[in-house]
Amino acid sequence: MAHILVIDDERSIRNTLKDILEYEKHTVSLAENGPSGIEMFTHHKIDLVLCDIKMPEMDGIEVLDNLQELNGDIPVIMISGHGNIETAVDAIKKGAYDFISKPLDLNRLLVTLKNALERTDLVQETKRLKKKISRKYEIVGDSEAILKVKDMIERVAPTDARVLITGANGTGKELVARRLHEKSTRSAGPFIEVNCAAIPSELIESELFGHEKGAFTSAIKQRIGKFEQAEGGTIFLDEIGDMSLAAQAKVLRALQEHKITRVGSEKDININVRVLAATNKNMREEIDTKTFREDLYHRLSVILIHVPSLNERKEDITQLADYFNEMICSEYGQPKKEFSPDALDALKDINWTGNIREFRNVVERLIILCDKKISAADVKAYAAPISK
Numbered sequence: 001m002a003h004i005l006v007i008d009d010e011r012s013i014r015n016t017l018k019d020i021l022e023y024e025k026h027t028v029s030l031a032e033n034g035p036s037g038i039e040m041f042t043h044h045k046i047d048l049v050l051c052d053i054k055m056p057e058m059d060g061i062e063v064l065d066n067l068q069e070l071n072g073d074i075p076v077i078m079i080s081g082h083g084n085i086e087t088a089v090d091a092i093k094k095g096a097y098d099f100i101s102k103p104l105d106l107n108r109l110l111v112t113l114k115n116a117l118e119r120t121d122l123v124q125e126t127k128r129l130k131k132k133i134s135r136k137y138e139i140v141g142d143s144e145a146i147l148k149v150k151d152m153i154e155r156v157a158p159t160d161a162r163v164l165i166t167g168a169n170g171t172g173k174e175l176v177a178r179r180l181h182e183k184s185t186r187s188a189g190p191f192i193e194v195n196c197a198a199i200p201s202e203l204i205e206s207e208l209f210g211h212e213k214g215a216f217t218s219a220i221k222q223r224i225g226k227f228e229q230a231e232g233g234t235i236f237l238d239e240i241g242d243m244s245l246a247a248q249a250k251v252l253r254a255l256q257e258h259k260i261t262r263v264g265s266e267k268d269i270n271i272n273v274r275v276l277a278a279t280n281k282n283m284r285e286e287i288d289t290k291t292f293r294e295d296l297y298h299r300l301s302v303i304l305i306h307v308p309s310l311n312e313r314k315e316d317i318t319q320l321a322d323y324f325n326e327m328i329c330s331e332y333g334q335p336k337k338e339f340s341p342d343a344l345d346a347l348k349d350i351n352w353t354g355n356i357r358e359f360r361n362v363v364e365r366l367i368i369l370c371d372k373k374i375s376a377a378d379v380k381a382y383a384a385p386i387s388k
Contacts, residue, residue: 002047002117003027007037007063008079009055013102017050020106021113034058038066046074048116053080053087061094068095073123075116079104137178140323141316145308149176156303157183162255164240164300165278167307170357173278174238176305181234186274189233194226196247197239204247206263209254215264227260230273240300241281241292248293255299275300310352310359317348320356324363337367342376350383 004026006017011032018028029044031037033055041049049067053060064076075097080087088099097116100109139150156163157180165173174193181191199207206215210225226235237243243251254260255275259268277300286292310317321339329336339347352358362383370378 001025001027002113003029003045004113005029005031005037005040005044005046005049007031007034007049007055007060008052009033010052013052013079017104020109024110024113034060034063034066037063038070041067041070041074047120048113049074049076051076051078053078053091061091064091064094064096073120075120077112077116136327137175137182138323139172139175139179140319141313142319143308143313143315145313146316149305149307152303152305153179153183156180156305158185160185160274161302162275162300163277163303163305164283164297165276165305165307166283167278167280168309168355169280170355171307171309172356173280173307174236176307177234177236177238177276177278180276181236181274184234184274186233190230191234191236192226192230193236193238195238197242201244201247204244205250208247209250209260209262211263212265215262219264222262225260225262227254227271227273228269230271232272234274234276237275237277239279240277241279241283241286245291245293248296252293252296252299255296310355314348317359318344320359321347321363324360325367328364328367332367335372337370338373340373340375343374343379346376346379347383350379 001024004021006014006021006028008014008017009032014030014032018030021028029040029046031040034057037049037051040046051060051063051067055063060078060080064078067074067076072095076095078088078091078096078099079102080099081102091099097119098112100112139146139153141147153176163177163180165176167173177193178191181187194208196204206219206223206225208225208227210223210228211219213219213222237251250260254271258271260271261268283292283297283301287294287297321344325336325339347359347362350362354361365382366374366378369382
């Protein structure tokens with residue numbers, strides 16, 4: 001159950017609340033004034049605070065301000081025998097979870113406590129999941145090649161500049177795009193990914209820009225496209241080298257005019273999105289063969305970031321093995337495996353044509369099939385199981 005701090009200058013109120021809350025199986029700490037309450041809050045793990053407004057030395061609103069600075073995630077419920085609308089509104093504006101007037105209504109108090117604690121649980125779970133997701137998309141390594149990429153991300157992310165990310169399949173181009181978004185001023189907005197290679201050419205325009213009902217045979221209702229979904233955030237056009245020329249022309253217009261038009265409509269829609277793109281192709285060759293528009297290339301490539309292959313950064317393999325070892329074992333709910341030094345050397349000797357994607361699969365295979373300590377013999381046996 002929760003640890004609740006009660007701050008009130010009236011002993012009878014403190015003791016009554018203590019009896020009620022302990023009956024509900026909560027742990028209760030009592031403070032007779034604001035300064036002692038703040039000190040308790042600082043030195044103990046408190047889950048919720050009940051704070052009186054009218055107190056000597058320091059009133060409840062001032063206590064609330066201090067508690068918000070210390071930890072704004074902990075809900076504070078204000079209580080007062082001199083309650084009025086203005087006081088309640090002021091408390092809520094300053095960050096209080098709720099305001100309850102004296103004499104306290106027991107049912108309302110318990111319901112408010114329950115809701116406040118549930119909200120705290122949701123906030124903590126959201127933070128945990130965000131941290132887990134952020135960890136999932138971490139760029140691991142300290143090699144010179146990958147440090148250049150990280151430095152470029154730090155420089156470019158806070159701007160709205162369009163970025164073209166190049167590199168072979170499996171090198172981590174999506175990770176770069178996600179880090180650019182997370183470190184940008186648009187991080188609170190959506191991150192919308194479009195795999196241009198996976199969408200049939202006849203559907204790509206509808207996918208990107210949306211369509212109106214009846215625009216084509218299967219358009220039985222209006223659809224919002226990816227550009228509109230990314231409003232205020234980032235759209236990531238993965239494998240843009242595979243996009244049809246017709247769609248390229250519309251993307252070019254969107255970049256030039258910050259407007260799109262749904263398929264089957266003549267109405268322009270203003271958009272506010274940052275565009276990131278990625279490709280594994282040689283764009284100069286694509287331009288020379290007229291399969292990619294040169295003007296679109298120049299619009300997309302305000303900043304160019306090239307992601308090195310794993311073979312170009314083999315000094316990162318030890319870190320990558322530890323990173324995937326921890327992540328995969330955590331997913332499977334088992335203790336981390338240990339890679340022997342000769343196993344790591346054996347991993348460095350492999351030609352990683354599939355890059356990080358292939359490397360992760362091999363680490364997962366080793367974790368599943370090997371004992372607690374993974375050896376060079378294990379790597380030789382399981383890293384490349386396809387017979388030649």
